[in-house]
Amino acid sequence: MSSPTSSSYHPLDLAGAIVYARQRPELREIFRAGEELEASEVGDGNLNLVFKVWAKADPRRTVVLKQALPYLRLVGEGWPLPTDRARIEAEALKIQFRLVPAHTPRLFFYDPEMFLTVMQNLDRHLIMRKGLIQGIRYPRFAEHIGVFLARTLGATSDLVLDYKTKKELVVQFTNPELCKITEDLVFTEPYRPTARNNFPPEIEIQVLALQSDESLRVEVAKMKEKFMTHAQALVHGDLHTGSIMVNNEETFAIDPEFAFYGPMGFDIGAVIGNLFLNYAAHEVRTPDPTARAAFRRYLIEMVTELWETFVREFQRTVWDQVDPVNFPLDYQEYYLLNILQDAAGMGACKMMRRVIGLAGVADLRGIENRADQALASSLALNMGQALLKKREQMHGIHDLIAVATACQPSYPWKH
Amino acid sequence: MSSPTSSSYHPLDLAGAIVYARQRPELREIFRAGEELEASEVGDGNLNLVFKVWAKADPRRTVVLKQALPYLRLVGEGWPLPTDRARIEAEALKIQFRLVPAHTPRLFFYDPEMFLTVMQNLDRHLIMRKGLIQGIRYPRFAEHIGVFLARTLGATSDLVLDYKTKKELVVQFTNPELCKITEDLVFTEPYRPTARNNFPPEIEIQVLALQSDESLRVEVAKMKEKFMTHAQALVHGDLHTGSIMVNNEETFAIDPEFAFYGPMGFDIGAVIGNLFLNYAAHEVRTPDPTARAAFRRYLIEMVTELWETFVREFQRTVWDQVDPVNFPLDYQEYYLLNILQDAAGMGACKMMRRVIGLAGVADLRGIENRADQALASSLALNMGQALLKKREQMHGIHDLIAVATACQPSYPWKH
Numbered sequence: 095m096s097s098p099t100s101s102s103y104h105p106l107d108l109a110g111a112i113v114y115a116r117q118r119p120e121l122r123e124i125f126r127a128g129e130e131l132e133a134s135e136v137g138d139g140n141l142n143l144v145f146k147v148w149a150k151a152d153p154r155r156t157v158v159l160k161q162a163l164p165y166l167r168l169v170g171e172g173w174p175l176p177t178d179r180a181r182i183e184a185e186a187l188k189i190q191f192r193l194v195p196a197h198t199p200r201l202f203f204y205d206p207e208m209f210l211t212v213m214q215n216l217d218r219h220l221i222m223r224k225g226l227i228q229g230i231r232y233p234r235f236a237e238h239i240g241v242f243l244a245r246t247l248g249a250t251s252d253l254v255l256d257y258k259t260k261k262e263l264v265v266q267f268t269n270p271e272l273c274k275i276t277e278d279l280v281f282t283e284p285y286r287p288t289a290r291n292n293f294p295p296e297i298e299i300q301v302l303a304l305q306s307d308e309s310l311r312v313e314v315a316k317m318k319e320k321f322m323t324h325a326q327a328l329v330h331g332d333l334h335t336g337s338i339m340v341n342n343e344e345t346f347a348i349d350p351e352f353a354f355y356g357p358m359g360f361d362i363g364a365v366i367g368n369l370f371l372n373y374a375a376h377e378v379r380t381p382d383p384t385a386r387a388a389f390r391r392y393l394i395e396m397v398t399e400l401w402e403t404f405v406r407e408f409q410r411t412v413w414d415q416v417d418p419v420n421f422p423l424d425y426q427e428y429y430l431l432n433i434l435q436d437a438a439g440m441g442a443c444k445m446m447r448r449v450i451g452l453a454g455v456a457d458l459r460g461i462e463n464r465a466d467q468a469l470a471s472s473l474a475l476n477m478g479q480a481l482l483k484k485r486e487q488m489h490g491i492h493d494l495i496a497v498a499t500a501c502q503p504s505y506p507w508k509h
Numbered sequence: 510m511s512s513p514t515s516s517s518y519h520p521l522d523l524a525g526a527i528v529y530a531r532q533r534p535e536l537r538e539i540f541r542a543g544e545e546l547e548a549s550e551v552g553d554g555n556l557n558l559v560f561k562v563w564a565k566a567d568p569r570r571t572v573v574l575k576q577a578l579p580y581l582r583l584v585g586e587g588w589p590l591p592t593d594r595a596r597i598e599a600e601a602l603k604i605q606f607r608l609v610p611a612h613t614p615r616l617f618f619y620d621p622e623m624f625l626t627v628m629q630n631l632d633r634h635l636i637m638r639k640g641l642i643q644g645i646r647y648p649r650f651a652e653h654i655g656v657f658l659a660r661t662l663g664a665t666s667d668l669v670l671d672y673k674t675k676k677e678l679v680v681q682f683t684n685p686e687l688c689k690i691t692e693d694l695v696f697t698e699p700y701r702p703t704a705r706n707n708f709p710p711e712i713e714i715q716v717l718a719l720q721s722d723e724s725l726r727v728e729v730a731k732m733k734e735k736f737m738t739h740a741q742a743l744v745h746g747d748l749h750t751g752s753i754m755v756n757n758e759e760t761f762a763i764d765p766e767f768a769f770y771g772p773m774g775f776d777i778g779a780v781i782g783n784l785f786l787n788y789a790a791h792e793v794r795t796p797d798p799t800a801r802a803a804f805r806r807y808l809i810e811m812v813t814e815l816w817e818t819f820v821r822e823f824q825r826t827v828w829d830q831v832d833p834v835n836f837p838l839d840y841q842e843y844y845l846l847n848i849l850q851d852a853a854g855m856g857a858c859k860m861m862r863r864v865i866g867l868a869g870v871a872d873l874r875g876i877e878n879r880a881d882q883a884l885a886s887s888l889a890l891n892m893g894q895a896l897l898k899k900r901e902q903m904h905g906i907h908d909l910i911a912v913a914t915a916c917q918p919s920y921p922w923k924h
Contacts, residue, residue: 252737257692260737261685269677277672286834308837322675322742324669419701422723425730509908 102207103164105179108133111145111159114210121212124155141179142353146215150192157202162209162351176271185266185354187213189328190242193249197242197345216346219339226335226372227457229380229389236396238345239338239365240403246410247358250328253421264325265406269354272331274320276352280316280443284450285311285449291448296468300475301450313482315438326357333364334444334455335372349422357505359436365400367478368455368496369393371448374474375457377503378466394495401491405430427475431489438485438494445478465506472505517622518579523548526560526574529625535618536627539570541622551791560632572617572634577624577766578739588900594766595624600681601768602628604656604743608664612657612760615734634754641750641787644795644804644871651811653760654753654780655818662773662791663827665743668836671905677863684769684838686736687746691767694729696733699865708865711883715890715919716865728897732854738768749859749870774851781813782856782893783870783912784808786863789889790872792918793881809910816906820845853900853909860893880921881905887920 105115112131115121125131131148137144142163148156161181184204191198200214252260283290286305293301305308305336328382330337336338339346375392381387413426448455451472458474461467484497521529527546530536540546545565552559562680563571577595599619606613615629618895623864640647667675698705701720720724745752746767754761788808795801804866828841863870864886873889892913 121905191898213672252734257689257737258685261683261688265680265683268680270673273676274672282835309838311835311837312840312843315836316843318835319667319844325738406626420697420733421730422726422728424723428727428731429734 098241103209105143105163106145106159106161106208106210108135108145111135115147115157115159115212116209116214118203121157124157124202125149128130133171146217148215153449156197156215157213157223158199158213160211160213169284176210180204180211180274181206182267182269182272182353183210183349186328186330186380187211188349189250189344190246190330190347190350194242197238197347199339199346199348213323216339216348219341219344219346221336223335223336223368223372223456225340226369226393227375227379227460229376232340232342232390232397233340233344233347234343235340236399240400241407242345242347243362243400244404246360246409247327247329250355251358251412253412253416255387258312260323261327264355267328267354269331269352272352272358275353276288276331277318277322279451280320281313281314281449283452284443284447290452291450292452292454294464294468294471296464297449297475297505299507300472301491304446304450304479307479307507309478310483312341313439314443317436317443317482320357320436321360321440327355327358328353329361331355331356331357331360333361335365335368336455338365338502339456347401357432357436357440359438359468360440362401362404362433363437363439364443364444364482366397366437366494367444367481368457369397370441370481371445371455371474372457373498375461375470377473378461378463378469379457390499397495398491401434401494425444434491434494435485435488438481438488438497440484442480445474445481445506449475449478468505469503473503474505476501514780515771518624518729520558520578521574521576521623521625523550523560524688525563526550529623530562530572530574530627532747533618533620533627535697536572537618539572540564540659542588542641561772562631563630571630572612573628573630575626575628577896578612591606592624594687595619595685596621597682597687597768598764598766599626601743601745601826602626603659604665605745605762607661609621609657612653612762614754614761614763621706631754631763634756634759634761636751637753637755638750638783638787638871640755641784641808642790642794642875646807647755647757647759649759650753650755651814652818654762655815655823657760658777658780658815659754659819659822660826662742662744662776665770666687666741666773666827668831670885671732674789678743679770680889681742682769684767685745686770688771691746692733692737694866694868695735695862696729697865699858700729702791703866706865707869709883709886710881711879712864712887712890712920714922715887718914719861719865719890719894722894725894725898728854729858732851732858732897735772736775736849739772743768744770744771744773744776745779746775748776748784750780753780756814772851772855773848775855777816777819777848778852778854778856779859780856781812781852781873781909782859782896785856786860786870786889787872788913789892790885792888793876793878794872794885805914808852809914812910814848815908849906850900850903853896853903853912857893857895857897857900860889860896864890864893883920884918888916888918890918891919 111133117133130148131147133147134146136143143161145159153405162177164177187201191201199216202212204211248254290356330347330350331354337349339348376386376389458471461470480497480501488494526548530546538862546560546562547565548560552562558576562576575593579592599616602616614631617627619626663669670762675774745762745765746769750762753764788805791801791804795804896911896915903909
């Protein structure tokens, strides 16, 4: 599972990326022999080098090179990370492309010596999170991502795969180091005082109250156990709005390096939780009440449409295919309700960790006024708490939305 | 995961077993160079050849040779089975011996070329099922098996292991072919009319009623999903009373070739379910009401003691070691209650399959009078149904016992 860097591995620089792209036979359909190429480095992540390479004569002929670094870039060489995640990402992309080519970037090839993936350059698309922060609406996003979730999760589960293929995929996508990051940062550290936590000091009282709420920690522990043991489907594993590229017509899920066999609700909760984080941020980002209400209505409609598309597509591609004697209708309903409740609980943990934990999101941490940031963060925290604690009373997506939208910020303190 | 037979593989016969035992350097501590050995074949299973080999001069110096056949013996070469299960069994024995040497046969070595395991000969012990059928009492059994369950399940779970070791063990114990047998025979075929089912014709009406009960099939589907996706601990995977060797002083769990990462409740349910099958059988096996009540009291006391020992040992070896901030007391209680309810539901499926499905148990199918066999089978079926359907109302082992012991046979029909 872990793979030490190979002897021919070396991190690329800009010039190296051009040389590399020019010499690979797999790219002959994109770049003509000997023609001049240009490149830029665009990596904003911590784990990888990312280059765009294009033909100078025709910038529409372009690819992205993504190379795994053997350490966490932000921290430096002190936090080594297995380059095996590059293999995981390439293999997950391959499966996702087969299942949902419309919403998965095309993989040209994976170079196991260089831990390097060459894929479609999504240069006419924006990171969804950036669009949401700017208040841009994407009319097809919810439907597209609902389809992506239903097809990638349904078709990789025991409901569709034969007993052997599923178990071989579990082995293939064993991803301990990247799962460990989630186990620590999403399900452990935010709920206790730890050195790496990083939240607005103004809401310290609220954070301490949350951390001392034992009934909340019980529910977090249940979610963590599900994450660690419920090998239900090949999940993307990091499907926040920063891992989705959009424009008016198209939607792509990128960066599945955290992929592993886990609970379906983890992916669905990631999308919903991040839409709710944006919902909380607009508490201060959109001061005009009418404009704020309108954008939030749009966010809520996306949550509804995403879930309803997921259910419809799951019905068509999974339930319509199974034997109803061994999978009766009531079981199918129970199964979907469990996914919904898992999505609420796991999305909730992802919301809380973005407020309290090491890694934040631009929606909240990009708010410059400190009191404003504290207020929006306080609201996000209350939404997360409520979604986690009330998930078992939810019987449909409207219950989930009602729980989230009923929340208020605790900061500034009323007393 | 699957391993075709190697080129040097050949099934042993009696003479071959003696030659093999004599030449292996790993057995020099048992057998002296050149001394005369004797052997007998004792395999009563379908999957393997089993030989006892001993020194003619001192039969106490003895070992067991267990060799995997590449096909199901009962059916012949038409049902191939991967010999990789021999590796699984040997590696599971090694881990179980490290965790509970008192209740695991000692493994001398595993020969990967011959798919052959050499282990301790438990020649002063009886198969638990045979003892129970004869009405023999084993005063230490419940305590021993409770300890075995707590230590093997607790110490291989995420509660004790680090993130990486656990996931490596999941890979190591990926066991698709043998899991498939359980998926089909325990969780699928008994609940629909299928060619392989095999039950007393007298209770056909009861079986058909059960198979047409959709609410029961919903609960079976939940149990099957848990079996297939809940990678909670390294389970034995086939811990019925035929896989346990006992005498007055000692208890050993043998034959872990079905081992894989699954729900803890599956192992616990296997033991409890098989004790209840015996309970049902004594409805006709022990006609005297006083004697029957006394033996059943003993069976019930074993169920109670097994569970209470499990909880006590799990407390000592697991909960006392974890951080109560991230694993609060209420979570620990929830976790154990889930194991109990899983044990009820999975044990129930194992009971029903032993009545309806392909492979029965001697407790019931060994009853010669047909009406008697039908009556005891009818009771076992009702116990299984009740345990499965009422498991979520159980809050302790006494609830589980109350549900099982309240059942009556439906056959002979009252109307």
